[in-house]
Amino acid sequence: MSRMSWPFIAGAFPNICRTEGLYLYDDSGRKILDAAGGAVVTNVGHGRVRVAEAMAAAAIETSYVVPPFQTPSRLALVDILDQDWLPPSLTRAHFASGGTEANEAAMKLALQYQQAIGEHQRIKMVGRSISYHGTTLATASISGHPGRKRGLESALPHYVSVPAPYPLRAPEGLNGASMGQYYVDQMRDVLMAEGPETIAGFIAEPITGSSGGAIVPPEDYWPKVRALCDELGIILILDEVMTGFGRTGLDFGYQHWPIAPDILVSGKGLAGGYAPLGGVFTNERVGSAIESAGYQVMFTTFGAHPSACAAAVEVLNIMREEALVERAATQGAYLHNQLASAFSEHPFVAEVRGRGLLAAIEVVADRSSLARFSIDRGISNQIVAEGLKRDVFYYFGGTGEVRDVVCLGPAFTATNAEIDQMVDILVESVTAAVSSG
Ligand SMILES: Cc1ncc(COP(=O)(O)O)c(C=O)c1O
The missing domain is CATH 3.90.1150.10 (Aspartate Aminotransferase, domain 1)
Known part of the structure; x- marks a missing residue:
């Protein structure tokens, strides 16, 4: 015992x-x-035996190689994501060992992007009042999830938070047409009070996951948030750790609206639970600015693990075949x-x-x-x-x-x-x- x-x-x-x-x-x-x-x-x-077999084959072929090196399973994963899953606007990939690490990397990329383009005063990240982005100090801090901060409250760094849509408990009198605008106005007010020129990025789940219980925002919310981020020079990070790769009935949750993120984050369903894997995908604007500045995008030892990438390739193939x-x-x-x-x-x-x-x-x-x-x-x-x-x-x-x-x-x-x-x-x-x- x-x-x-x-x-x-x-x-x-x-x-x-x-x-x-x-x-x-x-x-x-x-x-x-x-x-x-x-x-x-x-x-x-x-x-799914074929997923396990693909993982075993990758482990035999290239058991472990540092993340920046290429391996057959890493190349296959990038290829299938590029050809079959990600929108053409997302051109750069980084892999982590799960959703938390991927969100942490995404937030760092937004901050690095702003530094790279000379917006040195943009050092704040913004989250939403009902949300979950992970369990590290930074991702827990930016999450709107008091239950997962207990015992840490006074030690966690402060992140700016804007009200998340919660239609069931929205103020009375708001209807379908006015509700999205209400939440976007609230967001604008918070950003204006903070000084929008100090904000680097905004992170949110397109459909709030378990923290809020599958909250779908009002129809016009996302297009208006996207426009607000563009207007104020803020990078939009969509955390699709839970909603990505088909969960909501489209490849990605954001595709229920006519918008695109600057940075898309995935985890969970990417490798279907067969292996720990998170993905961070950025548009060229973010990727090339960071590259030109010569900043590092530091990897975690087990990011893009060859067996995890092999698992993801098989999972994504199964998704399409079936x-x-x-x-x-x-x-x-x-x-x-x-x-x-x-x-x-x-x-x-x-x-x-x-x-x-x-x-x-x-x-x-x-x-x-x-x-x-x-x-x-x-x-x-x-x-x-x-x-x-x-x-x-x-x-x-x-x-x-x-x-x-x-x-x-x-x-x-x-x-x-x-x-x-x-x-x-x-x-x-x-x-x-x-x-x-
Ligand atoms: C939306 C969202 N983001 C991030 C995370 C954290 O991912 P992980 O637990 O893989 O670190 C989760 C996990 O539940 C999540 O639902």
């Missing part, structure tokens, strides 16, 4: 010894339906339809939201006033626990301030029957959690 506590804070977590399709099997043979795709990661599903992005759109529509019919009249669910196979419910104590359950109640954790008792795993959501959110983000291969089970068990789990208090 080990002395060592794993995870760090011990809890009652299952011991998973096999995964296949959408299922996790524990050491007693129990079968758990993974409605969350892990941490919204396993886009092509578990148990038309899984299209499937995320159709199965996502089915999931939203089933969630809507299960919860549209539910007394304790205020909203079903999301896009494609990124979905969430927001649970409330009172549907008409949107009053929340008390924070001590931990209702969304209770719902996740009730789901697990019933052999379905949902993803914890919320920031501590945005509370009581439960997320779903299954593999794109999910069948209608599996989606039905996710929804049925979610209804049971909400009822069980609410009535247990």
Whole structure:
């Protein structure tokens, strides 16, 4: 028996010894339906032998080589991204070991770009009030996620924050046409107060991930934010760690609007959970300015690991061969339809939201006033626990301030029957959690 506590804070977590399709099997043979795709990661599903074989082949071929050197799997990944996934405007790639590192690199690139073009006073990065970008000191600081800053608050550096769209709880009187403008005006006010000439970049998720629970902004929000960044000389970083590579039913979440980022960040689904990998892709304006200035873009030792790149190539090939992005759109529509019919009249669910196979419910104590359950109640954790008792795993959501959110983000291969089970068990789990208090 080990002395060592794993995870760090011990809890009652299952011991998973096999995964296949959408299922996790524990050491007693129990079968758990993974409605969350892990941490919204396993886009092509578990148990893809060809991905494992490609990783093994890459490990045999070039086990480890420093990230700036080229290897067959690195070149293949850059090639498939360039030919088949990224918009032509994004011409430069940097690879990290995950989403946090990739966002950290993206923020550094925005800062370096401004220095490179002589905008030396642009030294601030801006985030949003509801967001998650990672767990390092900088990415945690810029995240609008109080729950993940506990015990660190006084040590974290200050980052400028603008209000994130939260249509469910937007001020009364705003409608579809005025709501986007409202949030963009708020953003402008904050930037003006800070001095826009001091701002290097703005980082945001196109559709807010688990921190807000799959919040889709008002339709005109993104085009207006893009225009505001252009007007004020601010680099737009879109964090697509959760939404990228098909999750929302298009290749990238930002493609739901007529905009393009200066820097696009990915992670999670890029290698489908088979390997740790994050990607940072910049447009030529950013890339060439940094190159001309002679600045370094420092790599992490395991960034662009050959086996991780090989995994990503296979995952991306599978996505195209099986038309899984299209499937995320159709199965996502089915999931939203089933969630809507299960919860549209539910007394304790205020909203079903999301896009494609990124979905969430927001649970409330009172549907008409949107009053929340008390924070001590931990209702969304209770719902996740009730789901697990019933052999379905949902993803914890919320920031501590945005509370009581439960997320779903299954593999794109999910069948209608599996989606039905996710929804049925979610209804049971909400009822069980609410009535247990
Ligand atoms: C939107 C977003 N950005 C960044 C991250 C951090 O990525 P990682 O946990 O791979 O470091 C996450 C993880 O949940 C995320 O959802």
